[in-house]
Amino acid sequence: MTLIQSIIIAIVEGITEFLPISSTGHMIITERLLMLPKDDVFIKLFTVAIQLGAILSVVVLYWKKFFDFSKWQFYLKLVVAVIPALGIGFLLSDKIDELLDSPTTVAITLLAGGFILLFIDKVFDKQVIDKDRNITYTKSFIIGLWQCVAMIPGVSRSAASIIGGMQQGLTRRLAAEFSFFLAVPTMAAATGYKLLKTFKENPAVLQDKQNLVMLAVGNVVAFVVALLAIKFFIGFLQRYGFKLFGWYRIIVGAALLALIFFGYLK
Structure with missing residues (x-):
């Protein structure tokens, strides 16, 4: 992978991380379109690690709210919510890596998720919880379980956790914000685990200076692009809901299946 390719992938990550369209799925497809080797250890690491920059x-x-230590219960709720992902992620790590090699999985989940998003606003149309202090520990844990569905590439961590929040009675805005905060410990843990696993099994990958440069640049680019994406998404979600994202997923998923069927994408 070249530096230019790493920047392209990081831009895709920054744009898609907080939109309900699957950042991992889009990165996998981008890597295939760039004709990068799917079994490359560093590329698999890069796909996970640069998500931390976006997060x-x-x-x-949200630094004022994130570092408001007087509201320690909020941090505890995040800990409770991240427990399912830590447990399932650890147990199914190898299986998840296998799914990352499958554009077909991404295409199918994008398509299926698109149909769900078309109707999700009508299904959960009675959200009443608009303050994070009213999110119980039980609700936090259930939202964390919803997030685990996104371990399947193409599902979207953002979509799964926001829908989980709405299912638990959170308003769209609060569900989105809780999803954003939950992403921090989730992706920090995922990145740390992936780095540790790579260091143990393939230490040369992290000893290569070019790889380290690409990781650093990728995280910075993803961080900057994601700053803009978050502001756009919150405003758009409040005004228009999920329907447009649903149609986008359906169109992209169908197009990918066609490319795979005719042999243009493997």
């Missing part, structure tokens, strides 16, 4: 944009944009 850190949440810390910057």
